[in-house]
Amino acid sequence: MIVMDITIHQSFLPHIDPDESVAFYRDVLGFEVRADVGQGTWRWITVGPAGQPDTAIVLQPPVCDPSISEDEKRTISELMAKGNYAGVNLATPDVDAAFNEIQAKGVDVVQEPIDQPYGLRDCAFRDPAGNLIRLQQAG
Template sequence: MELTIHHSFLPHSDPEASLAFYRDTLGFEVRNDVGYGGMRWITVGPKGQPDTSIVLHPPAADPGVTEDERRTIAEMMAKGTYAMIVLATKDVDGVFERLQAGDAEVVQEPMDQPYGVRDCAFRDPAGNLIRIQERR
């Protein structure tokens, strides 16, 4: 059986800021942009990988989520502890320089980790942690 990742979901708190970050700073292409009832879902993905996408969605859009849960989710997003994604590149230092020049919030500069990868980390406009690992 062959499985692939089709969509992954990351919450956003400001759709325009998230769109600018993923499209303009990371260079992802926009695949879908849908609004409904005052909410907005944006699907982005790396160019050349049409079968893998990230859906940027309004947090706690499910009507079954309570107000207390919405507040908790908002607090976790603000701290950067609610969601994360790991991306890969052949040039982590070059990507770091580009993202840093684009005013992305740096969490960790490129470094060689004791578990064998070189990586760096940023936060997107919603606070989601984005780790970028170097493929060798």
């Protein structure tokens, strides 16, 4: 068996309002803004945790692919409005402390920190576009 050296470099999440998304990832989560390309609502914004230059999230317009039909655009918009379209799992050494700091900044909390039956302690909240952000206890 060949062992490959593969890492996660970028993940993509949709945004509705690029300025709100930048404020959330920068001011609430403490991520760096590494790139901001485009104009108006058609912006691709790369953010990532400080000290982890090889790991990033690209925030993009949700229906930027020209091959997406009008019905698909409508479905994506409906799923985003419900908060059921996209998400990401993050980790922190102290999920309770991080949750308290994030909650104090007025985010849309979905789940306070709890011990899950499958062995993780985590919490969940939504970014301005409705993306589900799960924050897990690292380690």
